[in-house]
Amino acid sequence: MSPFTKIAAVASIEFRVALRNRWLILATGVMTLFSLALTFSGAGGLELKAGILTLAAASLATLSVYLIPLIALLISYDSIAGEVERGTMALVMATPISRGALLAGKALGLIAVLAIAIAASLTISSAAAIFAYGMDMSGLAAIVRLGLTGLLLGAVFVAIGLMISVASPRAGQAAAVAIGVWLVATVLYDLALLAGILADKEGVFTKALFPYFVTANPGDAFRIFNLAGLENAAPVSGLDGIANTLPFSPLYALAGLFAWLVAALTAGYFQIRRLTP
Amino acid sequence: MTAGTAQTPILKIDGVGVTFADLKALQDVSFDVAPGEKLALLGHNGAGKSTLFKCVLGFLKPAAGRITVAGDAPGSNHARRSVSYLPEQVAFPRMLTGIEIITYFARLKSVDPREALPLLDLVGLAQAGRRRVGDYSKGMRQRLGLAQALIGKPDLLLLDEPTSGLDPVSRREFYEIIDRVAQEGAAVLLSSHALSEVEGHIDRIAILSKGRLVADGQIKTLAEAARLPITIRIKAREGQADALRDRFGGTRINGRSVELSCEPAGKIDLVSRLTERREEIDDIDIALPSLDDIYRFYSNLAEKGDAA
Ligand SMILES: Nc1ncnc2c1ncn2[C@@H]1O[C@H](COP(=O)(O)OP(=O)(O)OP(=O)(O)O)[C@@H](O)[C@H]1O
Ligand SMILES: [Mg+2]
Numbered sequence: 121m122s123p124f125t126k127i128a129a130v131a132s133i134e135f136r137v138a139l140r141n142r143w144l145i146l147a148t149g150v151m152t153l154f155s156l157a158l159t160f161s162g163a164g165g166l167e168l169k170a171g172i173l174t175l176a177a178a179s180l181a182t183l184s185v186y187l188i189p190l191i192a193l194l195i196s197y198d199s200i201a202g203e204v205e206r207g208t209m210a211l212v213m214a215t216p217i218s219r220g221a222l223l224a225g226k227a228l229g230l231i232a233v234l235a236i237a238i239a240a241s242l243t244i245s246s247a248a249a250i251f252a253y254g255m256d257m258s259g260l261a262a263i264v265r266l267g268l269t270g271l272l273l274g275a276v277f278v279a280i281g282l283m284i285s286v287a288s289p290r291a292g293q294a295a296a297v298a299i300g301v302w303l304v305a306t307v308l309y310d311l312a313l314l315a316g317i318l319a320d321k322e323g324v325f326t327k328a329l330f331p332y333f334v335t336a337n338p339g340d341a342f343r344i345f346n347l348a349g350l351e352n353a354a355p356v357s358g359l360d361g362i363a364n365t366l367p368f369s370p371l372y373a374l375a376g377l378f379a380w381l382v383a384a385l386t387a388g389y390f391q392i393r394r395l396t397p
Numbered sequence: 398m399t400a401g402t403a404q405t406p407i408l409k410i411d412g413v414g415v416t417f418a419d420l421k422a423l424q425d426v427s428f429d430v431a432p433g434e435k436l437a438l439l440g441h442n443g444a445g446k447s448t449l450f451k452c453v454l455g456f457l458k459p460a461a462g463r464i465t466v467a468g469d470a471p472g473s474n475h476a477r478r479s480v481s482y483l484p485e486q487v488a489f490p491r492m493l494t495g496i497e498i499i500t501y502f503a504r505l506k507s508v509d510p511r512e513a514l515p516l517l518d519l520v521g522l523a524q525a526g527r528r529r530v531g532d533y534s535k536g537m538r539q540r541l542g543l544a545q546a547l548i549g550k551p552d553l554l555l556l557d558e559p560t561s562g563l564d565p566v567s568r569r570e571f572y573e574i575i576d577r578v579a580q581e582g583a584a585v586l587l588s589s590h591a592l593s594e595v596e597g598h599i600d601r602i603a604i605l606s607k608g609r610l611v612a613d614g615q616i617k618t619l620a621e622a623a624r625l626p627i628t629i630r631i632k633a634r635e636g637q638a639d640a641l642r643d644r645f646g647g648t649r650i651n652g653r654s655v656e657l658s659c660e661p662a663g664k665i666d667l668v669s670r671l672t673e674r675r676e677e678i679d680d681i682d683i684a685l686p687s688l689d690d691i692y693r694f695y696s697n698l699a700e701k702g703d704a705a
């Protein structure tokens with residue numbers, strides 16, 4: 121049997137465990153609630169300059185930066201450290217599956233959970249908006265783009281979560297590190313950049329370095345790519361203003377996300393090879 | 398272990414040493430296991446049994462010595478294809494059913510799940526296959542662990558305390574299964590705390606004490622080599638106990654009894670001298686050293702070695 125069969129076996133077990141632990145329903149429920157809320161609060165009953173889905177895409181892009189990494193880290197931090205702690209990993213690692221295939225399988229299973237949660241929440245909220253306000257083709261494209269890049273963002277944080285999980289001797293420690301990573305990546309990093317801009321007063325940092333620093337953060341990269349795609353159709357504020365003045369193509373933001381995914385998986389791979397279950 | 402068969406061992410352990418910080422968990426351990434052989438690894442808590450298993454699986458890298466599994470390094474792909482493992486604390490994802498677990502491990506071992514699922518019947522879990530492992534009793538988890546270890550007819554079974562948590566009937570069934578797989582050519586290395594438990598089921602035992610191998614051989618050979626004294630308890634007739642004690646030595650116990658001990662070789666001689674005095678003796682009881690005595694004897698060897 122090829123390694124793909126084994127990867128598929130690990131992925132399907134990982135998915136099933138997430139399903140039975142209610143992670144899938146929880147993730148889908150939370151994301152559906154938030155996307156419905158943002159979609160309809162954006163509409164506000166006024167006559168709209170942009171389509172309802174375009175506005176929804178803009179506010180969802182901002183919210184997803186927090187929510188998707190959080191869910192991705194929550195479903196992945198325990199995946200390896202917890203199995204080592206509970207003793208289920210020793211059995212798996214004694215079988216002829218390569219460590220790389222094991223990591224890949226776990227990542228795929230968890231990404232599948234995110235894929236369903238993202239697809240279901242966006243489908244439900246968009247369908248409700250179209251039903252209430254009518255069709256918005258360009259907005260629909262923005263939502264599809266949001267979903268696909270949101271999945272990529274989720275994959276990045278699943279890979280980071282797995283990397284944390286491999287490196288932690290205990291699941292509790294993995295949880296603490298995961299929360300720390302989430303805080304830094306989604307909140308503290310942006311705050312530090314804002315502080316940099318305020319201190320710098322239109323100097324070299326703001327003009328030359330800032331765009332690169334922003335795109336280096338996976339969450340910001342995701343948001344910038346999506347907001348740039350909306351082409352001023354929706355109001356943006358704060359750090360996101362940069363989306364329209366990037367000195368490079370927004371595709372680089374997407375490339376940055378892929379780079380994070382590859383880097384986190386590679387780091388996880390080298391660590392799982394040294395893991396003693 | 399049939400002498401003279403030039404069968405290449407499936408497992409070779411040669412001078413293995415493992416150190417945790419300043420604790421020598423294993424020191425210079427060497428033995429081989431041949432296909433079809435059943436070897437029990439005995440030792441107190443902390444003797445190093447599980448540590449040795451982890452070395453054979455490639456989870457731990459010994460600081461000294463060499464292990465080969467089916468001619469390959471532990472943990473290599475080929476070695477892992479030849480070995481099955483049942484850990485000391487067997488655990489499975491609680492949310493999965495027995496059938497899902499067996500299907501999962503069959504796929505990991507590149508075995509068609511349809512061939513592996515009948516193993517649930519073999520270990521007596523046919524009824525429980527659709528229930529979640531989280532609801533299994535300890536013994537049921539142990540049985541599922543055994544079924545998992547049997548998937549794909551491995552050449553070497555590493556079973557770390559496989560019978561802990563099993564009731565006496567299940568234990569017998571367990572050893573019957575082990576007998577069958579050994580007859581089909583698999584080597585079985587299992588660990589246990591009690592010699593009395595493995596007696597009658599296992600060809601050969603190896604005893605670990607404080608990380609050192611202190612005995613390796615058939616139970617009968619080891620028992621003879623230990624030359625443990627035989628205890629003879631004489632129940633004297635009224636008023637004869639002191640006279641018997643004075644004549645044969647030994648110690649007076651509970652009123653009318655005298656306890657003697659002698660080397661195995663001197664047994665016949667002592668008994669015939671006793672029968673000369675049969676008018677003073679009510680009853681004789683001969684106690685051979687128990688399996689636990691033999692086990693204790695070898696386990697304590699290493700401690701004596703430490704003191705020296
Ligand atoms: N990862 C580890 N780090 C430090 N010490 C360890 C580690 N694993 C085992 N030890 C020590 O090595 C020694 C041997 O442990 P091991 O688990 O092999 O014993 P055992 O013979 O299996 O005992 P038991 O019958 O209780 O299962 C013990 O003193 C134990 O504390
Ligand atoms: Mg042990």
